[in-house]
Amino acid sequence: DAEITQSPRHKITETGRQVTLACHQTWNHNNMFWYRQDLGHGLRLIHYSYGVHDTNKGEVSDGYSVSRSNTEDLPLTLESAASSQTSVYFCASSESNRGNTEAFFGQGTRLTVV
Amino acid sequence: GNSVTQMEGPVTLSEEAFLTINCTYTATGYPSLFWYVQYPGEGLQLLLKATKADDKGSNKGFEATYRKETTSFHLEKGSVQVSDSAVYFCALRPNNNDMRFGAGTRLTVKP
Numbered sequence: 299d300a301e302i303t304q305s306p307r308h309k310i311t312e313t314g315r316q317v318t319l320a321c322h323q324t325w326n327h328n329n330m331f332w333y334r335q336d337l338g339h340g341l342r343l344i345h346y347s348y349g350v351h352d353t354n355k356g357e358v359s360d361g362y363s364v365s366r367s368n369t370e371d372l373p374l375t376l377e378s379a380a381s382s383q384t385s386v387y388f389c390a391s392s393e394s395n396r397g398n399t400e401a402f403f404g405q406g407t408r409l410t411v412v
Numbered sequence: 413g414n415s416v417t418q419m420e421g422p423v424t425l426s427e428e429a430f431l432t433i434n435c436t437y438t439a440t441g442y443p444s445l446f447w448y449v450q451y452p453g454e455g456l457q458l459l460l461k462a463t464k465a466d467d468k469g470s471n472k473g474f475e476a477t478y479r480k481e482t483t484s485f486h487l488e489k490g491s492v493q494v495s496d497s498a499v500y501f502c503a504l505r506p507n508n509n510d511m512r513f514g515a516g517t518r519l520t521v522k523p
Contacts, residue, residue, distance in 0.1 A: 331510060340418075340501060340515035341456075356510065388455055390511075397444040397507040398463040403455035 300325040304389050304404035311411055317376045319407050321389030329392040330372040331401065332356075332364065334385040341388065347372055348395055379411045414439045418502050418514035425492055425521050433487040433517045435476075435502035443504040445469075445478055445485040446511070450499045459487075459500070492521045 302323040311317050323330065328349045333341040343356030345364040353364050361383060363375045376383055386408050390401040419434040437445065444463040448456040460469030465480035474489045485502060502514040 333513075338515060341513040343510055343512070346510050390456075392511075395508050395510075397442075397505045397509065398461070399444075399505070400446065400458045400461060401505075401511050403448075403457070405453075405455045 302389060302391055302402055302404045304387075304407050306407060307405065308408045309410070311379050311409070313379060313381060313411055315379050317379050317409065319374045319376075319387055319389075319409070321372050321374065321404060322370055323389075323391045323402075324370065325391055325393070325402065326369060327391035327393050327402075328369070329395055329399075329401075330366070331390040331392075332362070332372065332374045333388045333390065334358065334383075335388060335406070336385050344374065344387075345372075376409075379409075381411050383409065384411045385409060414443065414504060414506060414509070414512050416502050416504055416512055416514035418500075418517050420515070420517070422518040422520060425519070427494055427521055427523050428491045429521075431487070431489040431492045431496075431519070433500055433502075433519070435485045435487065435514060437483050437485065437502075437504050439483075439504055439506055441506050442480075443506040443509075445476070446503040446505065447474070447476055447485070447487050448501040448503060448513075450501065450516070452498075456501060492519070494521045494523055497521045 332344040347366040447459040462469040462478035505511040
């Protein structure tokens with residue numbers, strides 16, 4: 299079965315370190331997204347990609363970057379981790395950017411910055 | 413801009429009670445509307461969706477109707493079970509655009 303997997307599931311890192319969260323999907327979807335989930339804010343979009351070599355900023359992109367070198371992967375990099383980036387991160391993918399297309403989510407990565 | 417407002421939780425109900433979780437939206441154009449559910453320790457799963465005005469999405473006893481006149485997509489279930497305890501997210505997605513979520517509503521159903 300096609301799926302979307304995130305790794306690691308849990309990560310503790312120190313302030314100032316660079317961290318990369320992996321996201322891999324086998325749906326062959328063009329669209330991929332990164333969200334962060336925080337109490338009281340729901341899911342907020344960090345970055346998204348509509349295809350290989352395409353990346354776009356979401357509503358909370360400061361301090362994060364992504365790259366899309368193939369269809370399957372969209373790694374999320376925190377360039378210099380800050381305590382405010384402690385959160386649960388979700389990767390998602392969808393077949394297209396048509397409005398009626400649902401998104402499929404990974405299991406999430408819980409990141410703690412100490 | 414595009415945004416979703418959900419009723420704040422948490423919501424606590426007894427088993428077999430009626431559930432309503434309110435959701436209203438602001439959007440340019442005519443977005444599709446979704447309800448997602450998140451069980452503890454898991455990612456989000458699609459519960460139901462509606463793609464145009466007056467459409468009703470339904471799944472697992474849950475229903476929601478796309479009301480353009482009131483810009484709403486309220487989630488309902490006639491008789492909740494303990495296994496329905498989860499966080500519920502309302503979301504919208506306009507054409508050629510990303511998906512935006514509400515803040516989520518935590519539901520706890522007690523036996």
